[in-house]
């Protein structure tokens with residue numbers, strides 16, 4: 001059976017101080033990949049944890065098939081929703097195979113212990129995430145990327161209709177990132193995932209949710225959501241948005257890197273001496289199509305000519 005997940009007027013926080021998430025409404029599209037993007041500390045993980053019932057709302061409700069999540073028995077929730085938290089902690093000394101097998105717990109009963117279905121689910125999850133060869137290794141002894149793939153395997157082994165993934169590509173090399181994101185797309189499940197990479201969000205997501213300061217500021221298809229204006233509004237970053245040459249989805253290209261100290265002292269004959277008195281503005285000159293060029297121009301215009309800080313210098317560092 002396919003389960004529907006949503007939130008109404010969700011208020012979330014950790015103490016009496018002002019809420020982290022305030023009045024969030026969301027209908028998670030069935031059978032699609034929803035990607036939540038937004039700056040650090042804007043409430044993405046908090047929202048995901050509430051959707052997975054790891055955090056009880058202080059106001060509003062998470063709804064599973066129209067029923068308040070808080071009122072549904074834990075086992076039923078665990079059979080419907082799998083959650084990979086941002087920083088999961090494994091029991092000390094546990095092996096990969098045993099950790100992945102824990103994903104099957106919601107399906108077990110005292111009269112029905114380990115079954116062929118459990119065995120198959122664990123094996124498939126380990127193969128899909130490329131960790132089968134690590135089965136006997138202690139999780140503590142793995143690299144960050146190997147460990148992350150084991151956690152994804154555990155979430156997959158749970159075989160839930162709804163899968164919530166908080167930054168599943170953290171620690172993964174680019175090939176494994178692409179593997180995991182393609183895997184997520186191939187699953188015939190409803191997925192909600194947090195991603196920091198806007199380009200991956202736009203490429204692999206069907207539906208994007210952009211958050212800022214505990215609120216949703218934009219939602220929709222990637223081409224509707226990922227614009228230079230949105231990137232500036234949500235991240236405070238000046239960037240050009242061009243079509244991804246492979247998929248056509250929006251590709252965010254931040255402004256040029258900050259100049260090296262030698263480049264900042266025009267006329268002093270530093271190493272590489274470009275001899276361009278205009279300094280950092282030089283490489284920013286747009287040569288591409290009209291759209292992005294306008295974006296760059298607008299970004300440059302935001303700072304007064306001759307300012308010491310080129311627009312690209314702020315917020316370029318990804319987390």
Ligand SMILES: Nc1ncnc2c1ncn2[C@@H]1O[C@H](COP(=O)(O)OP(=O)(O)OP(=O)(O)O)[C@@H](O)[C@H]1O
Nearest residue numbers: 014015020038039040041042043044045046047086
């Ligand atoms: N367990 C906690 N106790 C108290 N405050 C918390 C806790 N977890 C998160 N917060 C606070 O809630 C706010 C939102 O945190 P959250 O983890 O949801 O951000 P995020 O959008 O996932 O950020 P990131 O991109 O860094 O993962 C932050 O100000 C954070 O300090």
Ligand SMILES: [Mg+2]
Nearest residue numbers: 044045046086
């Ligand atoms: Mg987070």
